[in-house]
Amino acid sequence: xxxxxxxxxLIVLLVAIVADQWLKFYVKLNFTLGxxxxxxxWFQILFVENPGMAFGWELGSKLFLTIFRIVVSGAxxxxxxxxxxxxxxxxxxxxxxxxxxxxxxxxxxCVCYGVIFSExxxxxxxxxxxxxGYASWFMGKVVDMFYFPLFTxxxxxxxxxxxxxxxxxxxxxxxxxxxxIFVLIIFYxxxxxxxxxxxxxx
Numbered sequence: 001x002x003x004x005x006x007x008x009x010l011i012v013l014l015v016a017i018v019a020d021q022w023l024k025f026y027v028k029l030n031f032t033l034g035x036x037x038x039x040x041x042w043f044q045i046l047f048v049e050n051p052g053m054a055f056g057w058e059l060g061s062k063l064f065l066t067i068f069r070i071v072v073s074g075a076x077x078x079x080x081x082x083x084x085x086x087x088x089x090x091x092x093x094x095x096x097x098x099x100x101x102x103x104x105x106x107x108x109x110c111v112c113y114g115v116i117f118s119e120x121x122x123x124x125x126x127x128x129x130x131x132x133g134y135a136s137w138f139m140g141k142v143v144d145m146f147y148f149p150l151f152t153x154x155x156x157x158x159x160x161x162x163x164x165x166x167x168x169x170x171x172x173x174x175x176x177x178x179x180x181i182f183v184l185i186i187f188y189x190x191x192x193x194x195x196x197x198x199x200x201x202x
Contacts, residue, residue: 009084009093016101020172021108024143028113029128031145033120042150048169049120049141066110066138073103082199092191098180105173106142113140144169 031047038044051062080100083093114135118127126134135141147169153160170178184192 005090006084006087008090009080009097012094013080013097013101013104016098016172016176017105017108020101020105020176023145023172024105024109025128027145028117028120028126028143030125031120032125033122036147042148044147044149045145046147046169047120048144050144051141062110062139066107069103069107069110073100073107076100076103079195079199083195088195089188089191092184092188095180095184095188098176099184102173102175102177102180105171105176109142110140111138113143114138115140142171144171144174146170146172146175 027045027047031045033047033049036044036046076096076099080093080096083096113133115133115137116129117133117140118130119134120126148166149164150166151164153163155161
């Protein structure tokens with residue numbers, strides 16, 4: 001395997017993290033909380049922050065979630081290193097790199113953003129590196145911005161009438177994880193099972 005191919009998973013990992021963080025920085029520093037840009041009727045850039053997991057879901061305490069993400073990411077780092085040393089299928093390595101990039105992207109928000117940014121409000125954008133941040137280390141909020149209100153169920157429909165189909169707001173990191181897991185399940189589930197079984201037995 002050539003050097004470029006050998007290190008392509010790391011290149012993908014770094015580029016994906018940088019792209020995620022660049023977009024979050026841009027939104028955080030240029031949008032007020034709740035501000036939106038109408039791109040299409042079915043797609044908006046809408047700035048929100050969430051203290052929980054992907055797509056705005058919340059589960060348990062903030063500190064627990066952050067530590068849990070770090071532990072899981074550490075396991076994925078170990079797994080990716082094993083795949084790279086073995087020169088396993090390049091496509092599969094890239095899928096794992098994207099999952100790791102998504103996890104790390106949101107970890108950075110949780111660990112650092114409370115300290116390096118001031119509070120975003122509905123009236124003012126955040127400031128970078130303020131004298132006092134809006135939260136302590138490990139207690140930052142995740143920046144989300146992609147909103148796809150694909151359509152609204154008609155009023156005559158029972159239970160769903162007036163409800164928006166796919167209302168979660170998410171970010172690039174969430175997208176990396178979602179797409180990569182979908183590809184893993186469809187194309188690489190056997191590789192996942194085989195490698196996990198092999199590596200955990202060593």
